Amino acid sequence: MDHTQQLFEQMFGAEWGTTVYIVAKNLFYIFAIVVPLLLAVAYLTFAERKIIAYMQIRVGPNRVTFFGIPWLRGWGQPIADAVKAIMKEIIIPTGANKFLFLLAPILTIAPALAAWAVVPFSPELVLADINAGLLYILAMTSLGVYGVIIAGWASNSKYAFLGSMRSAAQVVSYELAMGFALVCVLMMSESLNLGDIVKGQQGDSLLNWYLIPLFPMFLVYFISGVAETNRAPFDVAEGESEIVAGFHVDYSGMAFTVFFLAEYANMILVATLTSIMFLGGWLPPVNIAPFTLIPGVVWLLLKIAFMLFFFLWFRATFPRYRYDQIMRLGWKIFIPITLVWIVLLGALMQLPESIKALFPLNLWFN
Amino acid sequence: MNFQDFIFYFFSGVLVLSALGVITLRNPVYAALLLVLAFFTSAGIWLLLEAEFLAITLVLVYVGAVMVLFLFVVMMLDINLERLREGFWKWFPFGALLALVLAIEIGMVLMGRQFNLDNMPIPQPHEAGYSNTKELGRLIYTEYVYAFELAAVILLVAMVAAIALTLRYRTDKKSPNPSKQIAVKRDDRIRMISMSSENEE
Numbered sequence: 001m002d003h004t005q006q007l008f009e010q011m012f013g014a015e016w017g018t019t020v021y022i023v024a025k026n027l028f029y030i031f032a033i034v035v036p037l038l039l040a041v042a043y044l045t046f047a048e049r050k051i052i053a054y055m056q057i058r059v060g061p062n063r064v065t066f067f068g069i070p071w072l073r074g075w076g077q078p079i080a081d082a083v084k085a086i087m088k089e090i091i092i093p094t095g096a097n098k099f100l101f102l103l104a105p106i107l108t109i110a111p112a113l114a115a116w117a118v119v120p121f122s123p124e125l126v127l128a129d130i131n132a133g134l135l136y137i138l139a140m141t142s143l144g145v146y147g148v149i150i151a152g153w154a155s156n157s158k159y160a161f162l163g164s165m166r167s168a169a170q171v172v173s174y175e176l177a178m179g180f181a182l183v184c185v186l187m188m189s190e191s192l193n194l195g196d197i198v199k200g201q202q203g204d205s206l207l208n209w210y211l212i213p214l215f216p217m218f219l220v221y222f223i224s225g226v227a228e229t230n231r232a233p234f235d236v237a238e239g240e241s242e243i244v245a246g247f248h249v250d251y252s253g254m255a256f257t258v259f260f261l262a263e264y265a266n267m268i269l270v271a272t273l274t275s276i277m278f279l280g281g282w283l284p285p286v287n288i289a290p291f292t293l294i295p296g297v298v299w300l301l302l303k304i305a306f307m308l309f310f311f312l313w314f315r316a317t318f319p320r321y322r323y324d325q326i327m328r329l330g331w332k333i334f335i336p337i338t339l340v341w342i343v344l345l346g347a348l349m350q351l352p353e354s355i356k357a358l359f360p361l362n363l364w365f366n
Numbered sequence: 367m368n369f370q371d372f373i374f375y376f377f378s379g380v381l382v383l384s385a386l387g388v389i390t391l392r393n394p395v396y397a398a399l400l401l402v403l404a405f406f407t408s409a410g411i412w413l414l415l416e417a418e419f420l421a422i423t424l425v426l427v428y429v430g431a432v433m434v435l436f437l438f439v440v441m442m443l444d445i446n447l448e449r450l451r452e453g454f455w456k457w458f459p460f461g462a463l464l465a466l467v468l469a470i471e472i473g474m475v476l477m478g479r480q481f482n483l484d485n486m487p488i489p490q491p492h493e494a495g496y497s498n499t500k501e502l503g504r505l506i507y508t509e510y511v512y513a514f515e516l517a518a519v520i521l522l523v524a525m526v527a528a529i530a531l532t533l534r535y536r537t538d539k540k541s542p543n544p545s546k547q548i549a550v551k552r553d554d555r556i557r558m559i560s561m562s563s564e565n566e567e
Contacts, residue, residue: 016369132419132422132499135418135423135426135499138422139429143430145430146437149437149438149441161441168438171434172435175431192499325544
């Protein structure tokens, strides 16, 4: 029992002191995760605009700066955007259902933030070290679709409703492939705890990461993640050329911004989960002196940034999929691949010990 | 009352109110959304019972997939409340009978002493490392494997039947066949002809 806890017990009595202490401590940790996350979201939008601009041989945002410092040109852009969004009026359409219309953005961002509770940043640094972490993540990411459906219905607009229905069908389809890819990960690690999944990838080098034995699952998971977050090339939910802007066509001001934030928060979440489950989380790529000296959190952040770059790269590169092509990819290609890989992995795990001790297999199945 | 009791009563209150809302509200979309809330809060109560696997699966399957499709249908349909109410008195005796059976069952649980339910031991809280998911998996794939496989086969048959009922090949509609599109070769589409120029220059 430390000092702070004693202080709380003096203030609230012995019975409630511990409870209040635990609640206050967790609230502090939540702030410590969510505030940097939202800052990261703001600067991810900036990074996206800059990176796509350079890919298209433009300059991107280069005006707004802090205190007139010339070499910070452009870095004030996310802050300026946020101020603008807060100042704008939230227009509620006449025929809209006001309560659900305002509830929808909250329902979109809440699961995107709640999923971070079980993410391990280093062996000790995790808010909730629960046994069923992987299941919790799956459950939380599957809730995000409600915001989209409710937004589409509450707007009382045909464009918004079409967008939300496209999105709902797409998210439900890709969740299956995603779930099966995660089944492979949990077969390898024999644990649902995200911390244990990273520990299962520990070894001499990056050859031990699940990226190599589960390479097809890595691709399936990441591409399904792109589809789940409704990002290009799977962004038919927005589809500006057909249905204006999809489910958030009637949203303005901060209500729209919350949808926007949720999309980017989900991108960071998918990138983080990919790094944890396939790229060894906080583990360094090679277990030798200069790499092991760098703290694990830095490695995790580097891997997240690397995966996020793919999101932006995809958006700058690929044209939007046609809707039937999206469904075909999810149901007829990804799900069969994952099913085959589960059986294959099960067979590999049941090999006799003498074969499992041979070179490449001993890295993963021991 | 400690904190856990407080959480329990809060969740139960929300659960009862939302379940009441599901059957009393006139707007079917509201009713479906409240059903989502009811599922979510009952998952919370299961978490208090240390049944984390079942709780999260409830959220994952019912809230994350089943109710999404349900909402989908409810939002798309133009539901006429008058037609829904048509058969109310015709089916009332049947519904009342079901309600009676439910009430008797609840009563049997609540008055467990009369039925010697004391013989059932109170479940003991487990130590920190206990994984309910692992235990459940072990039981399903060893002791109850036949029942589990049977349930899986029944679900598969239902799935195949549903697809077979809705699958029809339409001939009046043009749709691309991706495998044909991919299999196309250069020679299928263009024909190279060598001929001399027709202009006299």
